Amino acid sequence: MQVHSVEHAGARVAHIRKARRLTQRALAERAAVSYSTVAKVEQGKMAASPSVLGALARALSVPVTELTGQPYMEELRADQLDGLIQPLREALDLYDVGADPEVRPRGVDVLSREAEALCAATRRAELRQVAAMLPALITESTTAAHTYGTDQAWRTLASAYRTGHDLAAKFGMTDLCTVALERMGWACRHGSDPAGSAVRQCLRGLVYLRAGDYRTGLRLIDSGMRCAEQAEPGVERDAVTGRLHLGAAVLHARAGEDEADEHLAEAERYAARTGEVQRVRWLCFGPTNVAVHRVSALAERDRYREAVEVADGMSASVLPASRVAHHHAEVARAQLVIGRADDAFASLREARRIAPQQTRLHPLVRETYAGLVAVKRRVPDNVLNYGSWLGR
Known part of the structure; x- marks a missing residue:
């Protein structure tokens, strides 16, 4: 069965490149990637890797999300998630006006347990449930932090912001x-929480990773290392540092850069001390997580x-569902490149x-699917059905 053309990042690259009046060779030179890579990506014959997309986005002076097409609003609407985004924006915005007089916060222990539960649900990729419940938790935790003023109250709020x-x-x-990470940093400072601040810097670094700005991302990681050094010695500090x-x-x-191997070795050393930990500082860390990052690297x-x-x-399989699914998406792209379609x-x-829900919104899944379709002379119904589910 023949397939209709599939929209992919390469088509967006070509459109923006032409608007910039650049040839493929000129773009390749600016991005420091090969001409053949640019040509294959634009034609949809190669699934664009995150590193290539980052380089092309920088060369074209656009955000990476403009090339990937994110956010995928039609899919968010189909999953009834789009209407839950504005309440989250509003909850994140009202952080510095003090306690809401119309909110009577529950005890900090109760709020802390709810924050942990939503964090765990996010790791299970239960996005709709978390999106529905999180704005109210942030609103209540904000009032609790301003009302009680304890380190635990502020750290609970930081946890909600992290989610x-x-x-x-x-x-x-x-x-x-x-915005969420700015709020998290603000709450961590109020809660005198160096480990939380270290996690926040790590997450900021990963935002710059997705944007293709690796130098800034590494500077933020270095800043996070300095924050982690201020935390009390123990499993928590080791897991955060790893x-x-x-x-x-x-x-x-x-x-x-091959410096990646040095950091993997250091992470492996910390993982040998911590073992498998899943809930320390809203992270999963341990030998298995090091292994999946080795695949990524x-x-x-x-x-x-x-x-x-x-x-x-x-x-x-011992990792949270969200990380396991991401791992399979990374492996799929590698398998496609070596001819194991x-x-x-x-x-x-x-x-x-x-x-x-996470997989449907994952840009790497969409790019790999586009590449999969491109290499097949005739596309089976089960592959086409997967594309329909993705909204392709």
């Missing part, structure tokens, strides 16, 4: 990510066969099974 960042990131809303090394590894890898440096070999020899589609289907 707001995670949610916005999965929706592809970079501006909302930035997670910062993983962030640095991916940033270096996406920049094509290899793929980011175009070492796809090695990435697939590492992935084939491990299981990510059927395995790539199997990985995309596994990502959908584990975290359907």
